[in-house]
Amino acid sequence: MSLELQNIVKRVGADTHIYETSLKLEPRSFNVLLGTTLAGKTTLMQLMAGIQKPTTGKIFFKGQDVTGAAVQKRNVSMVYQQFINYPNFNVYDNIASPLRVAGMDSAEIERRVGKAAELLRLSPMLKRKPSELSGGQQQRTAIARALVKDSDLILLDEPLANLDYKLREELRDELPKLFADRDAIVIYATTEPNEALLFGGNTATMNEGRITQFGPTSATYRKPHDLLTAQVFSEPPMNTAKIEKRGNNIIIFGNQKWDAGRAAEKLADGQYTIGVRPYNVSPNKIGNTLGSFDGQVLVTEISGSESVIHTRIDNSTWISQSHGIHSMALGSTAKLYVDLDQAMFFDANNRLVS
């Protein structure tokens, strides 16, 4: 029961929303679509669901061509970022609606709705209308409706984005468990790299209508094929700079000379782009091969036990994310150390070379 997109393209008028994309999702897998807003996540999900038709290309489900099949015939569930429920139905009828449409007998409906409501802690409010629920409860109702039928494909389009922090944490823990023992392909769209890392499974990184990489989440994170993927999959944004490799050194920020470190030592001499994740940049000396620079402090965000320092160096912004509280005055100079053994290097075509 796999889902396969073959050379899918979606154009609306003169705009291309999805550039040629092929993707194969395995049965019983949890897949994350990661990308910024307008990256095309929602469009791609709507194509998978059949709400939109691709301009060219084919979609296969269980090996069958379903490109032209209506959404009603596809047995999918979808949860949106907005809390979408039927306003004129109460919670029970909302959850039961896909089963009623399918013509299931009422005893079975009652059993299933009860189970789903139990699972999502909605049992006490089955008689209420969606407008009488809190945001979290509304979204749980929408999730219950997606769970209650045996869908082959469950699409979650940033379901937690509109919830407040506490509820988001709570539901984020629950979600993977809810979908774990289902015979379905689950696809979860998010803008937050950290969410993708928490869920595991597979991740497809998206940027401007293209899937830049697809594979197991941790592998995609640790070994992005190219700079774009690395940038999409990094929060705070990845630090980059043009460098030149010369012997055992790299020349960075115009004229600074750093040791090459483990990652760069095998590279041939020449021009590269270095990519360093913010947590490998620190005011403290952490790591074996260190490069250091003096950045001008733009802003410091201190959250609990962590400091994020934005600095300006050689006309670009470098960000450091480190443990401990490092309050730095605006405009002052911060000495930051870069763990070069953890750095990534990209060639002139932005492909990862080391």
Place this chain on the structure above:
Amino acid sequence: MKQFLKATVTTVYIVFLLLPIYWLISMSLRTTNEILDTTKFSFFPRNITFDSYNKIFTDPTWYMGYVHSLEYVGINTMISVAVALPAAYAFSRYRFLGDKHLFFWLLSNRMAPPAVFVLPFYQLYSEVGLFDTPWAVALAHTLFNVPLAVWILEGFMSGVPKELDETAFVDGYSFPRFFFRIFVPTIGAGIGVACFFCFMFSWVELLLAKNLTRIAAKPIAAIMTKTASASGYELGLLAAAGVLTIVPGAIVIYFVRNYIAKGFALGRV
């Protein structure tokens, strides 16, 4: 002091607003002679009489006027809203060639004076045998009410996220089932407001209603213009008919009172 000012201004405003209506009711309870006796002004009727109402409720030439009016207003409201529902859905959900122009053109229909259409309607309805039926007036009024209903309903529908439609289709609803079971109840308030506006405009319209009917479908407003009889003007009767004409509007507005502001903004609040 502020409280006092607030109460006074509001009271004065409401008194001025209701004064003509009070006077109408007061007139309807007097005899024509008392009304015409300008030498003795009195705020309250001296001898309350229900003769005028009695006449209206017993004389078929009077009460049938209300029946005819309600007939064509009812038909018109039903046609207008039934036609406007799918049109408004299309305008709210789909982008198509010239959609914005078409939408504006609809509203511009309301800008033409009804007098322009009297002659063609009269001639056309006479030819096809619709003249002097409630359908004649009902169909003529759709010219103004369908665009209005489309505008109101489009506003309410655009307030419903498109994702609701998509969720329903994903859940397996066919389009008609979704439309009638989920979408129509969701915009129930909008339908109520659209009905009210259609009702109101059709109820108060006189020119078309008067000219497209003769006897069999003569509306109350047309009957009211003919109260001069051998005994002069029957002002009491006229006032009573006026009071009864306000009643249906008041009843209808009661049901949509909470949504009426949104309706005046064509659903765009």
